[in-house]
Amino acid sequence: MQDGAEIVRRVWRAAQLRRLPLWIAGALPWLVIRSAPGLIAWSAFCAWDWSVLRRRVAFGWSAWLDGAVPAMEDSSALLEHAATPVAQLQRRRILERIDASVSGPQLRRITRARITLGAPWLLASLAGAAAVWFSTATPQEVAAVAARVPAAVAAPAAPQLVVRSTPPGYTGVAPVVSAPRDLLVPEQTVMSWCLKEAAAAEETIEVSNGQVLKPGKECARWTATESVFWRWRGNRYTIKVTPDQPPEITITAPTQMVQELSETATSAPMALKVRDDYLVKRATLHMTLARGSGENIRFTDREMPIPASTDPKQRSWAKQWSLAELGMEPGDELYFFVRASDNAARPHTVQSPTYTLRLPAPPEQAEEESAAMPMLVKPQSLRSQRQIIIDTEQLVADMRATKMSEEVVRERSQKIANDQGALRRRYGQFLGEESSLFSDGDDDHDDHGGSEGGNQDILHQYGHAHDEAENATLYDEATKKVLRRALMAMWDAEKALRAITPKIALPPEHKALEAIKELQQADRIYLHKTAFVPPPIKEEKRMSGDMDGTASYRREQGGAEQRVPEDVAVLVQALSSDGPLPALWTRSAHDWVRTRLGDDDQRLSAQKSIQDVADGCIACRPVLRAWLRSAAGSGQVLLQARPTVETPFMRAWREGAKP
Numbered sequence: 001m002q003d004g005a006e007i008v009r010r011v012w013r014a015a016q017l018r019r020l021p022l023w024i025a026g027a028l029p030w031l032v033i034r035s036a037p038g039l040i041a042w043s044a045f046c047a048w049d050w051s052v053l054r055r056r057v058a059f060g061w062s063a064w065l066d067g068a069v070p071a072m073e074d075s076s077a078l079l080e081h082a083a084t085p086v087a088q089l090q091r092r093r094i095l096e097r098i099d100a101s102v103s104g105p106q107l108r109r110i111t112r113a114r115i116t117l118g119a120p121w122l123l124a125s126l127a128g129a130a131a132v133w134f135s136t137a138t139p140q141e142v143a144a145v146a147a148r149v150p151a152a153v154a155a156p157a158a159p160q161l162v163v164r165s166t167p168p169g170y171t172g173v174a175p176v177v178s179a180p181r182d183l184l185v186p187e188q189t190v191m192s193w194c195l196k197e198a199a200a201a202e203e204t205i206e207v208s209n210g211q212v213l214k215p216g217k218e219c220a221r222w223t224a225t226e227s228v229f230w231r232w233r234g235n236r237y238t239i240k241v242t243p244d245q246p247p248e249i250t251i252t253a254p255t256q257m258v259q260e261l262s263e264t265a266t267s268a269p270m271a272l273k274v275r276d277d278y279l280v281k282r283a284t285l286h287m288t289l290a291r292g293s294g295e296n297i298r299f300t301d302r303e304m305p306i307p308a309s310t311d312p313k314q315r316s317w318a319k320q321w322s323l324a325e326l327g328m329e330p331g332d333e334l335y336f337f338v339r340a341s342d343n344a345a346r347p348h349t350v351q352s353p354t355y356t357l358r359l360p361a362p363p364e365q366a367e368e369e370s371a372a373m374p375m376l377v378k379p380q381s382l383r384s385q386r387q388i389i390i391d392t393e394q395l396v397a398d399m400r401a402t403k404m405s406e407e408v409v410r411e412r413s414q415k416i417a418n419d420q421g422a423l424r425r426r427y428g429q430f431l432g433e434e435s436s437l438f439s440d441g442d443d444d445h446d447d448h449g450g451s452e453g454g455n456q457d458i459l460h461q462y463g464h465a466h467d468e469a470e471n472a473t474l475y476d477e478a479t480k481k482v483l484r485r486a487l488m489a490m491w492d493a494e495k496a497l498r499a500i501t502p503k504i505a506l507p508p509e510h511k512a513l514e515a516i517k518e519l520q521q522a523d524r525i526y527l528h529k530t531a532f533v534p535p536p537i538k539e540e541k542r543m544s545g546d547m548d549g550t551a552s553y554r555r556e557q558g559g560a561e562q563r564v565p566e567d568v569a570v571l572v573q574a575l576s577s578d579g580p581l582p583a584l585w586t587r588s589a590h591d592w593v594r595t596r597l598g599d600d601d602q603r604l605s606a607q608k609s610i611q612d613v614a615d616g617c618i619a620c621r622p623v624l625r626a627w628l629r630s631a632a633g634s635g636q637v638l639l640q641a642r643p644t645v646e647t648p649f650m651r652a653w654r655e656g657a658k659p
Contacts, residue, residue: 012057014107015115019053022118029129038132042125053115109619161203161215161232164192165224170343171244171278182238185224188345191239193232194219206231208607210590227600231611238604246348247276247283247340251355253318257398258356258391258412268326268334268357271318272306276342279312283340289326290333290387297386300327306338315340323359331361333387353401354394385423385513388493391416392509395502410500417497420509424490427516431483479519486515564632568592575625578618586614589628596631606631 023046030038160179167173167186176183185191193205193215205213205220208228213220229238253271261268274283283306292298306317326334334357341349395412398404489512496505564572567588574581582588589610597603606627612620 010107011111012054014111015053015057016050017108018111018115019049019118022122023049026122026125029126033129033133035129035132038129045121049118049121056115160196162194162196164194164219166190166192168345170345180232180235180237182240184240184242187224187241187243189224189241191222191224192219193221203232206611208604208611209594210586226594227604229604229608236608240600244342244344244348245277246350247274247280247342249274249338249340249350249352251338251352254355254357257353257394257402258358261357261359263330263360263362265323265359267320267322268328269318269320270336272338272352273314273316274306274338274340275314276340277313279343280308280315281341281343281347283315283338285317285336285338287326287334287336289328290335291329291331297384306340326357328357328359330359333358335390353398356394385490385509385516388416388420388423389506389509389513391419392493392497392502392506396506399502413497413500413502416502416505417494420490420494420497420505424487424494427483427490428487431480431487482515482518486512486519489515565592568628572625572628575613575621575628578621581613586610589624592628592631596633597627602627 026046027039027042030042162177163180163183164175164177165183165185166175167189171186173186193213195203195215203215205215207213207222207230209226211222213222213230224239224241227239227241229236231237250273251271252273253269259268270285272285274280285304285306287302287304289300289302290297291300306315309315323329328334335354336357337354338352339349341347391412395409395416399409489508492508493505493512496502496508565588567582567585570582571585571588574585590607593603593606593610597606606624609620609624609627613624
């Protein structure tokens with residue numbers, strides 16, 4: 001590993017040479033004013049800066065070499081540690097070319113790109129020395145020095161730039177006028193750059209998105225839609241844009257998405273909070289009361305505004321409703337949600353998840369016996385198919401909107417499955433079905449055995465009558481088909497709910513509801529039955545060899561889509577060398593970075609690299625190349641194929657067979 005240690009020492013030596021002018025220049029002011037405490041303080045700073053630089057080189061030298069020297073093949077770390085035989089082989093390959101790839105001038109260029117001169121520290125040392133000298137010098141010495149200062153230094157040398165930010169009126173944020181500096185502004189803020197002296201018409205402002213603004217006689221303006229930085233006279237300033245967030249709704253009571261009220265309950269609590277970053281313009285409570293049994297359910301909608309509070313950014317509301325105010329009776333369900341919107345130019349409207357309040361029916365309510373269709377005689381305690389769909393949709397929405405535990409999801413899915421099974425057994429009675437794979441105990445049959453020695457009904461004792469004579473003649477065959485379709489859909493929904501997959505249960509639940517509605521209108525059922533009639537054969541086309549409109553079953557794998565545009569791919573290839581770049585490459589790079597990098601910090605860093613490369617920084621090319629490649633993301637595996645026509649003649653031609 002001696003060669004690996006040697007390259008580390010070379011990088012460390014280049015880094016020290018890069019920082020040495022700062023350490024020497026910072027000590028000169030203290031030597032001039034002959035201040036021993038200042039010189040000791042600067043020496044302590046130099047020791048601290050040396051240790052920080054040492055750590056940076058120790059942790060980052062391999063990444064520096066990999067990013068600046070393509071010949072290293074991203075394997076610089078193997079020079080210091082190669083554990084496997086393959087790594088040692090790669091290390092030997094790199095050592096063979098290291099002298100030709102990493103020269104002294106190239107190391108100095110790498111350190112210049114990674115390590116700054118430390119001008120702010122030097123200015124701080126000069127300012128500190130000047131402050132100490134002015135505080136200790138006599139007035140005569142100060143006057144003598146001031147007299148020697150040229151008059152041109154005191155005169156203003158350049159026009160001053162004024163930056164003004166005007167946020168949208170609905171935010172309530174006051175405009176800010178300041179000198180060039182970093183700013184945090186709301187979205188859609190109008191930025192203005194104005195020069196105090198209009199004579200400097202050649203002054204330009206470069207925005208990181210590629211725009212060039214000229215604050216000449218009139219102020220330059222730009223609307224802040226994304227975070228950018230801008231450059232003026234070599235200095236960069238960042239404008240961070242804060243997006244307008246939609247309102248946030250929090251329901252604090254009830255605490256559960258589906259709240260079962262007790263039979264003796266007389267009231268139900270509701271509490272909520274709506275918050276926005278600027279102003280809550282409107283907030284309403286929407287309630288829907290469901291009443292009825294079977295498929296004959298009535299819904300009553302009600303809307304109530306949430307009153308405003310002293311703080312315009314939030315609205316808090318709580319109320320203990322009495323059941324009489326809500327209009328709830330035993331067996332009813334109340335669904336409610338909150339909808340809110342803010343005061344943006346294009347208002348953001350959000351809606352909370354739907355909460356359910358259930359008031360159970362009294363247990364002593366008996367089931368009405370009748371020979372009519374089951375949807376007309378279903379007991380109050382039996383859930384309807386529409387209610388099952390509502391519960392399932394609510395469960396799916398809650399699983400998306402909130403982080404529910406597996407136990408809660410399993411409990412609610414099993415409960416809906418029990419309701420679906422009970423409804424299925426209720427309808428199945430009219431086809432003679434009496435058993436269930438998921439029996440809860442209420443499907444067990446009484447022992448039909450007779451007395452010992454008496455006549456025994458073997459069929460009813462050990463079997464099930466699945467098509468009783470009364471049921472067989474009660475409905476016509478068309479009605480039975482619709483009923484069987486409903487039962488099969490209920491079976492599929494129940495199995496999906498038992499498997500804790502409520503989203504898969506929704507399609508069969510809707511199919512069952514459609515079949516039930518069709519049963520309610522059985523007199524309108526019309527089944528058009530027809531046999532398949534193939535199209536006639538065109539005799540004039542037979543044996544003609546015409547392949548138009550035909551295709552074989554041979555399929556070939558489809559090619560991957562081009563993830564990187566051609567102009568970007570050419571730019572990435574050109575950045576790997578020191579040669580000229582393609583024409584209009586900055587536009588391609590800006591468009592690619594803007595569309596593919598969503599994070600503000602990453603996009604700003606990539607745009608900074610674009611500006612540096614445009615300024616002629618050769619060492620910045622690998623950085624920009626890395627950003628462009630990272631914006632491409634990872635490829636996708638395409639598993640589709642496209643059909644191709646292959647005739648026997650073409651197959652023989654491809655295989656080289658002779659006719």
